[in-house]
Structure formats: structure tokens, C-alpha cells
Amino acid sequence: MTGALAAVIPASAASAADCATAWSSTKAYQGGASVSYKGRNWSAKWWTQNETPGASGSGVWADKGACGGSTTPAPAPSTGCSHPNWVAGKFYATGAIVRYTDGKLYRAEHDNPGYDPVISTWYWEPYACNGSTPAPTTPPPTDPAPSGFVVSEAQFNQMFPNRNSFYTYKGLTAALSAYPGFAKTGSDTVRKQEAAAFLANVNHETGGLVHVVEQNTANYSHYCDRSQSYGCPAGQSAYYGRGPIQLSWNFNYKAAGDALGINLLNNPNLVQTDAAVAWKTALWYWNTQSGPGTMTPHNAMVNGRGFGETIRSINGSLECNGRNPAQVQSRVASYQKFVQILGTTPGGNLSC
Missing domain, CATH: 2.10.10 (Seminal Fluid Protein  PDC-109 (Domain B))
Structure with missing residues (x-):
């Protein structure tokens, strides 16, 4: 990760009746920092930048009550x-x-x-x-597309001209309701950048949306962690990589299924037979899992940490810090192509 964080704001001790320094979307705040926003004081639970107090959905800001001499909002x-x-x-x-x-x-x-x-x-x-x-x-x-998604079907087809017919645009847009903040948070530029970042990583993981399942069948039996109390009810070799981000391991199928309300532990094949389910598992990882990184890919994009941070969250030390520059560059090249298709700019911090 390159670039230094600017203007880190220390915690301040505003009283309940006094308003702390006004929150700024461009400043970084350490855990414990106090700000005021819309007549209320807020305290950061952890490091944050560009997450609006009370509105970001991340829960980073704790409401400390009304300020400015009023005990209730006007x-x-x-x-x-x-x-x-x-x-x-x-x-x-x-x-x-x-x-x-x-x-x-x-x-x-x-x-x-x-x-x-x-x-x-x-x-x-x-x-x-x-x-x-x-x-x-x-x-x-x-909306740039009838679905409300920032990527139109024509743009999707342009990104993936050789895609497997399983990966339908309709399946993708049907999956979006599972994570409504995806590609709908922040400015138009940020929304397009996040969509491009997600699809660029998906492109790399699946060879251009060609592969629905993991190609190395020799690995299939390795993805059953018998130490989990629920075991592997679908079979020892049932939890191989499937879908746009190649969901694998019994514990990931269970976690994704629990989050989505789908019994994937017992029915892992749904990820390779139902396009909407496949896309939902990819969005589950993108929006909720930090993987080997420090934050979810979603948070990396909406908080301005850059495309490189999404690579770290997906493949971490296997590719980052100079471990596999060719793989990193493959992802970056796809991202640069996709933001161009969407008519926006890639932003900074492209590599990890």
C-alpha cells in the first residue's frame, strides 16, 4: 500500500453540550476521535475515513448525543x-x-x-x-441500466465477450439485492470504481467468466475441514471452488449460506447451477470478508483505499508485497480496462 494518510485527527474531549470539530469526509480519524455532524457528537470506534456518522452502515461511529446546548435534535x-x-x-x-x-x-x-x-x-x-x-x-x-446497476448489460457483455453462458447479467442483477450497498455507496465515480474492481477480480479468478468450477480436480478432496462440528454433509470432495470468486471449503459454504439464507453446506452445487446464487456468494465475500487483508474489498473501494487493497483482501501474501507481480498486473489491467468502459477513472493505489 502506497501513500501516507493525511491529517489524522486525534481524539478530542467535547462535552455533551459542546459540539466537537465538524466531521470532514476527507480526513482520517483514529479510534476514539470525536466529531460533530448534524447537531450531534460522534465518537469513532476504530480508524475511519469518508464514512458518514450515523449513515455509513458500518457502525464505526458511536452517537454521543445532541450538542450545541440542545439535549434533543431540533x-x-x-x-x-x-x-x-x-x-x-x-x-x-x-x-x-x-x-x-x-x-x-x-x-x-x-x-x-x-x-x-x-x-x-x-x-x-x-x-x-x-x-x-x-x-x-x-x-x-x-439509472445507467434498467436494473439500477452502474454497469449496463451492453457494458457487461463488452467486459466479458467470451464468458460462459452460466454467468448471466440477469443473474448478477438478481443477486444485487443481497448487498444493497454494493456499487451504490458514495459518488458516481466511486460506485463505478467499485463495480469495476469487483468485476476485474472476478475476471481474473475465472479466466474472463469462463470457469464455473475449479479446474484442478485433484484439489477437490482437500476442502473438507473435519474439525468443524457440522462436518461435510455433502461429501468429502463437495466443497471445491465454484462461482465468480471460487467459493471453497465447507466452512465458507456454511458461512456464505448462513448469511444469504441458503443451505449451501448441504447443497453446494447450487453455486454452479443457479447463476444468482453464484453471484451472491461472490458479493458475500466482497462485502463481508476481509480474507488475508485488513478490510473488506467493499470498504477498500468506498473508503478510497484503492484497487490494490482489494487484491490484498482476496489473495494477500500470495500476490502482494512483490510475491507475484504478474498476477497483480493482470488484475490491474482488467480494472483499468473496465473503468474505461464505464467512463470513469481508476483512482490511486492500484497495486498491493
Whole structure:
């Protein structure tokens, strides 16, 4: 990882009635650091950068209460309607209307796990409380594809001209609901960079979305860890690599299945027979697993740590720190090609 972190902010001791220094998306904060945001004080649980207090979904910021002399948030201006106040971290289904702290009403254009309406692309406004619904002053973002994914089907096909017919675009977009923050967090550039980073690593792992299963069958019997209490109910050789990020080992099939609500421990073949399931397992790893790295690939991209950090999270010391520069360069080349297809820039820290 290259480049030094700038402006690391030490913890400060703001009182409950005083507002700490205002949070900045460009600064890095150590664990214990105090900031203020939207009239409330927040404390960082661990190192963070560009994760909005109360809205990032990562849980990094602890709410320390209202500041600036008030013990409760300022009430929203009276609008004569009964829509509830927005609550950070609360799930909202498509179509839900909430009153934000600025007094405006916002409607969920997609299911939303509780991101801040001001920064989330899933909300648009305003909705009047007099029975009318005027045209929004700021139009809702235009999805680049009917699926709402930042990669259109034409772009997907351009990225993977020789892909196996199993890896369908429809399967990918059907899987996106499992992790709604994927490629929908941050600016348009960040969203496109994350999608490109995910697909570039997938491209490398599968030879251009050609291979659905691990090619070395001699390895198949090695992926059963009998020390696990649940064993290998599908068989000793049933947990070989499958899918876009080649899910392997019985404990990974169980963990992914538990997270997704799919019994993959007993039915590992679903990863090679159901395209949506296959894509969901890849998104499970990308969004929830740090692997041999220090953070999830998702967090690496949305927090500006760069494509190189995603390589570290997927293959760690096998490729990084000069161990296998040719493999790293293969991933980087795919990423650079894919961001070009999506009409954006690759950002920094491409290598690990």
C-alpha cells in the first residue's frame, strides 16, 4: 500500500453540550476521535475515513448525543403531515416517505438499510404535505441500466465477450439485492470504481467468466475441514471452488449460506447451477470478508483505499508485497480496462 494518510485527527474531549470539530469526509480519524455532524457528537470506534456518522452502515461511529446546548435534535418544521422522522440505520422499504432533519420529505426509490437521505442515491425529494406531489427540485438520479446497476448489460457483455453462458447479467442483477450497498455507496465515480474492481477480480479468478468450477480436480478432496462440528454433509470432495470468486471449503459454504439464507453446506452445487446464487456468494465475500487483508474489498473501494487493497483482501501474501507481480498486473489491467468502459477513472493505489 502506497501513500501516507493525511491529517489524522486525534481524539478530542467535547462535552455533551459542546459540539466537537465538524466531521470532514476527507480526513482520517483514529479510534476514539470525536466529531460533530448534524447537531450531534460522534465518537469513532476504530480508524475511519469518508464514512458518514450515523449513515455509513458500518457502525464505526458511536452517537454521543445532541450538542450545541440542545439535549434533543431540533424538531422538523411543521408541515401538517404525519410522515415519521427519518431514523439513521432503520430499514425503509421502497416507497417509504420520511421527514428528514432539514424538514423536507424524502421517498425511498429502493429498499434502503437506513442511509442518510442527503447522501444516499436511493432518495429523492420533495413531497408536499398538502396532498400534492410536485416535481422534485432535484431530479432523482438516472439509472445507467434498467436494473439500477452502474454497469449496463451492453457494458457487461463488452467486459466479458467470451464468458460462459452460466454467468448471466440477469443473474448478477438478481443477486444485487443481497448487498444493497454494493456499487451504490458514495459518488458516481466511486460506485463505478467499485463495480469495476469487483468485476476485474472476478475476471481474473475465472479466466474472463469462463470457469464455473475449479479446474484442478485433484484439489477437490482437500476442502473438507473435519474439525468443524457440522462436518461435510455433502461429501468429502463437495466443497471445491465454484462461482465468480471460487467459493471453497465447507466452512465458507456454511458461512456464505448462513448469511444469504441458503443451505449451501448441504447443497453446494447450487453455486454452479443457479447463476444468482453464484453471484451472491461472490458479493458475500466482497462485502463481508476481509480474507488475508485488513478490510473488506467493499470498504477498500468506498473508503478510497484503492484497487490494490482489494487484491490484498482476496489473495494477500500470495500476490502482494512483490510475491507475484504478474498476477497483480493482470488484475490491474482488467480494472483499468473496465473503468474505461464505464467512463470513469481508476483512482490511486492500484497495486498491493
